[in-house]
Amino acid sequence: MPLIRVEGGKARIAxxxxxxxxxxxxxxxxxVTVSLARFxxxxxxxxxxxxxxxxxxxxxxxxxLLGDDVNRLSLVVLEFPKFRDGRAFSWARMLRxxxxxxxxxxxxxxxxxxxxxxxxxxxxxxxxxxxxxxxxMFERAFHEMTNVYQPSTDGRKTxxxxxxxx
Amino acid sequence: MLNSTAVQxxxxxxxxxxxxxxxxxxxxxxxxxxxxLKGELTEDQFKPLRLMNGLYLQLHAYMLRIAxxxxxxxxxxxxxxxxxxxxxxxxxxxFTTRTNMQFNWIRLIDVPAIQRELASVEMHCxxxxxxxxxxxxxDQFAGATDEEIEDPRPxxxxxxxxSSLHPEFVFLARKFKIAVGACKKDRAAMQWHDMxxxxxxxxxxxxxxxxxxxxxxxxxxxxxxxxxxxxEREDILAYLExxxxxxxxxSRRDNIHKQRIKILINTIGPEExxxxxxxxxxxxxxxxxxxxxxxxxxxxxxxxxxxxxxxGLPDTIPDAGPDFANWVKTNVNRHKAPGYAIATITLKxxxxxxxxxxxxxxxxIADIMDEFSVGEVRVTHEQNLVLPHVRKKDxxxxxARLKALDFAAPNAGLITDIIxxxxxDYCDLANARSIPIAQKIxxxxxxxxxxxxxxxxxxxxxxxxxxxxxHHAGHIGILGVDKKGVEFYQLLLGGSGAEDSAIGTIMGPxxxxxxxxxAVERVVGLYLKERKDGERFLDTYRRIGMEPFKNVAYQEQxxxxxxx
Numbered sequence: 066m067p068l069i070r071v072e073g074g075k076a077r078i079a080x081x082x083x084x085x086x087x088x089x090x091x092x093x094x095x096x097v098t099v100s101l102a103r104f105x106x107x108x109x110x111x112x113x114x115x116x117x118x119x120x121x122x123x124x125x126x127x128x129x130l131l132g133d134d135v136n137r138l139s140l141v142v143l144e145f146p147k148f149r150d151g152r153a154f155s156w157a158r159m160l161r162x163x164x165x166x167x168x169x170x171x172x173x174x175x176x177x178x179x180x181x182x183x184x185x186x187x188x189x190x191x192x193x194x195x196x197x198x199x200x201x202m203f204e205r206a207f208h209e210m211t212n213v214y215q216p217s218t219d220g221r222k223t224x225x226x227x228x229x230x231x
Numbered sequence: 232m233l234n235s236t237a238v239q240x241x242x243x244x245x246x247x248x249x250x251x252x253x254x255x256x257x258x259x260x261x262x263x264x265x266x267x268l269k270g271e272l273t274e275d276q277f278k279p280l281r282l283m284n285g286l287y288l289q290l291h292a293y294m295l296r297i298a299x300x301x302x303x304x305x306x307x308x309x310x311x312x313x314x315x316x317x318x319x320x321x322x323x324x325x326f327t328t329r330t331n332m333q334f335n336w337i338r339l340i341d342v343p344a345i346q347r348e349l350a351s352v353e354m355h356c357x358x359x360x361x362x363x364x365x366x367x368x369x370d371q372f373a374g375a376t377d378e379e380i381e382d383p384r385p386x387x388x389x390x391x392x393x394s395s396l397h398p399e400f401v402f403l404a405r406k407f408k409i410a411v412g413a414c415k416k417d418r419a420a421m422q423w424h425d426m427x428x429x430x431x432x433x434x435x436x437x438x439x440x441x442x443x444x445x446x447x448x449x450x451x452x453x454x455x456x457x458x459x460x461x462x463e464r465e466d467i468l469a470y471l472e473x474x475x476x477x478x479x480x481x482s483r484r485d486n487i488h489k490q491r492i493k494i495l496i497n498t499i500g501p502e503e504x505x506x507x508x509x510x511x512x513x514x515x516x517x518x519x520x521x522x523x524x525x526x527x528x529x530x531x532x533x534x535x536x537x538x539x540x541x542x543g544l545p546d547t548i549p550d551a552g553p554d555f556a557n558w559v560k561t562n563v564n565r566h567k568a569p570g571y572a573i574a575t576i577t578l579k580x581x582x583x584x585x586x587x588x589x590x591x592x593x594x595x596i597a598d599i600m601d602e603f604s605v606g607e608v609r610v611t612h613e614q615n616l617v618l619p620h621v622r623k624k625d626x627x628x629x630x631a632r633l634k635a636l637d638f639a640a641p642n643a644g645l646i647t648d649i650i651x652x653x654x655x656d657y658c659d660l661a662n663a664r665s666i667p668i669a670q671k672i673x674x675x676x677x678x679x680x681x682x683x684x685x686x687x688x689x690x691x692x693x694x695x696x697x698x699x700x701x702h703h704a705g706h707i708g709i710l711g712v713d714k715k716g717v718e719f720y721q722l723l724l725g726g727s728g729a730e731d732s733a734i735g736t737i738m739g740p741x742x743x744x745x746x747x748x749x750a751v752e753r754v755v756g757l758y759l760k761e762r763k764d765g766e767r768f769l770d771t772y773r774r775i776g777m778e779p780f781k782n783v784a785y786q787e788q789x790x791x792x793x794x795x
Contacts, residue, residue, distance in 0.1 A: 124484070155479045159480075179280055214395050215394075
């Protein structure tokens with residue numbers, strides 16, 4: 066599936082260097098993404114591989130379950146099983162604030178064009194997209210609303226702060 | 232009349248940021264409508280997007296719900312609503328229990344144009360539906376009553392801005408409704424809300440906020456729990472965000488009927504909820520990004536400054552005949568300024584659809600607002616309107632004008648001042664009709680002497696278990712159910728949406744459409760027989776319990792059973 070990543074404030078098509086590995090499949094060389102269950106089971110071996118590791122969380126899995134290991138990960142994948150399930154918005158925000166995660170947060174699953182800007186605000190930096198999504202659509206989505214009323218992990222100035230600067 | 236000289240009341244005014252925000256939101260939705268009309272969005276994908284912009288698909292047509300933040304409207308805005316009713320709908324609109332206005336006959340293709348018209352008078356449809364933070368409601372006497380600590384609407388406006396397109400909370404498990412108030416008297420059904428904020432003073436005399444959460448109607452009614460007795464002013468957004476965060480993270484997502492915050496709180500217990508919220512709250516406080524500076528609160532509060540009240544006005548209400556005296560008795564309330572009063576316009580003249588107003592009636596009300604109430608009106612959750620600042624000496628003139636509109640029913644808080652949802656006449660969720668039942672009961676009790684004799688009695692009617700007509704909170708609640716294709720009506724007694732909030736108890740098997748008004752009449756008759764000095768219906772019910780009421784209510788059915 067194509068990957069779109071925001072780098073330097075711009076959306077671009079990116080290459081996915083991670084291989085998503087099923088729970089019962091052998092681990093290939095290089096960067097891998099595994100489920101939380103597999104990560105918890107094979108934690109020591111995975112961390113000893115010295116290759117980038119990603120963990121994919123279901124929408125019901127709180128990133129705090131990763132414990133202190135979260136910052137040894139390069140990628141956290143957050144799943145949207147249905148676009149209506151908005152838990153991952155809070156998980157991404159938590160990863161960026163409480164857990165101080167600086168790696169890639171990637172959205173996968175059933176999300177809409179109309180959610181991309183909210184995802185970016187709470188800390189997502191990459192999206193596995195279906196074919197009809199284009200970089201241009203991402204750029205459009207990011208610019209539909211110029212200003213924001215509330216602070217989030219993107220550090221944007223809020224309307225209140227902009228007012229105070231007038 | 233005075234159409235050309237709209238008076239601008241003291242209320243929040245958009246600045247360039249709000250204007251741009253609402254304008255861009257309108258265009259964003261126009262693009263979504265365009266994609267839907269082109270088939271690029273399926274109805275399933277379009278649904279949550281249109282809902283968050285106030286657009287429902289009902290039984291017969293699209294319905295557009297327009298936000299009336301904390302129930303406050305200027306005359307200019309009321310005239311715009313009248314214009315929309317006339318141009319895009321069937322010449323009338325409906326005031327809802329969320330203090331919003333909804334139009335029931337809207338075409339999808341017109342919606343972007345309507346939203347642009349609304350934006351021109353600083354109105355919008357943002358988050359009037361969908362699984363997000365809805366329009367914040369407030370005490371309709373805010374800023375006018377002497378019972379309050381301060382006007383709670385500046386806080387409501389701050390909540391409106393903070394919750395508008397909040398990136399973390401636009402895809403919540405379910406809808407989320409917030410109410411604000413600032414006195415012991417509760418006119419906003421605060422304890423029935425997902426979250427409510429009450430302005431309070433602590434022991435040191437400092438003003439802050441009490442926060443409740445977990446109230447709600449629907450199929451599993453709950454009264455809210457106190458989450459925190461006192462939150463400092465500057466921390467209020469951090470606290471509200473903490474509650475929403477716990478809700479978004481921890482609510483169930485597997486059963487639509489168990490996804491409101493009331494279910495979460497009553498599953499894990501209020502103590503555990505408080506603990507989880509407190510953890511988020513402390514973290515947010517430490518981060519400081521949501522700290523509300525005093526200057527900002529003051530800046531917003533300044534918009535809501537009381538109007539310049541005239542001094543030296545006569546502080547008595549003139550005599551103007553028995554009709555007027557009756558209206559004053561129920562529809563006029565004490566104001567904080569000498570010589571002024573608060574006047575309630577009940578949209579409940581017996582026979583009328585509760586909460587409906589035609590374009591002409593709206594325009595006439597706008598004129599009354601300009602002439603007599605500094606250009607301002609409030610919408611109440613009981614589907615009435617309130618003129619917040621009127622001179623006592625003008626009351627007879629106001630009454631005469633309302634009478635000409637058929638809006639002078641002297642029944643605020645009485646048995647004919649009924650809340651009813653749109654029901655099966657409009658809504659595709661409903662099991663039964665509500666409006667005709669409300670009309671029938673109101674007609675039955677039309678006699679004014681009898682209404683005044685009965686005193687305060689709140690009837691609330693819902694056409695289905697979703698409880699949009701607040702039946703759980705009615706002194707007498709009526710719930711429409713469908714039994715094998717026939718509409719039946721269950722009676723509930725003892726509910727309340729005020730400071731003494733309580734969940735009504737279901738009496739027993741439902742009544743047929745032609746029996747329900749009789750059953751209500753027998754219940755009321757028993758109350759009149761049993762009541763002691765000064766007791767309201769609710770007080771008598773609380774003293775003597777369900778049994779005696781049940782015995783009289785089913786009288787006819789019992790008679791029929793005995794006589795075969």
